[in-house]
Each structure stands twice: as structure tokens, then as C-alpha cells.
Amino acid sequence: RRNNLVLVFNGEIYNYKDLKDKLLAKGYKFFSKSDSEVILIGYMEWGEDVVNKLNGMFSFCIYDLEMQFVFGARDRLGVKPFYYSWND
Secondary structure, eight states, X not given: OBTTEEEEEEEEETTHHHXXXXXXXXXXXXXXXXXXXXXXXXXXXXXXXXXXXXXXEEEEEEEETTXXXXXXXXXXXXXXXXXXXXXX
């Protein structure tokens, strides 16, 4: 969880180190060495366009507690499937 954002992630981001370097150059701070934190901070910087910057096999969902907004995505080939259910 970071800045009212919650992430559920399955997969691996192959280019996370390159993305992390770009985000560090913009002044973001990291608390881990994980690719999942790069997704979250990347979303903070680039919004939904973060998906176009990710190279890997992944499926994730970000929930913005403040905006009550859900954003989900998966890799282009669907290696990591994305399942969801919408209930009342």
C-alpha cells in the first residue's frame, strides 16, 4: 500500500530495474527492491499508461482508496490471466 493505493500483483516485470532508475531520477523513493513497488510508483507517475512501459508476464489490480477506483491489467499475451468477479 502506498499513497492510498493498494496493489495485488502476480508475475514478473523484466525491465523493472530500468523503470526504477527512471522513477528515482524523478525523485521517487523506494522502500524495497521488488518489481511490485515499481508498478505502484509507475502508476503514480504515469497513470494507466504504466502498462505500456511494463515488459514481462503479469496480472495486477490497483485500488485507489481515495478515488474508489479500480484499475486492472495483464500482460499482452495473457501469460498471467486476470480473473475478476463483480458482485453487488
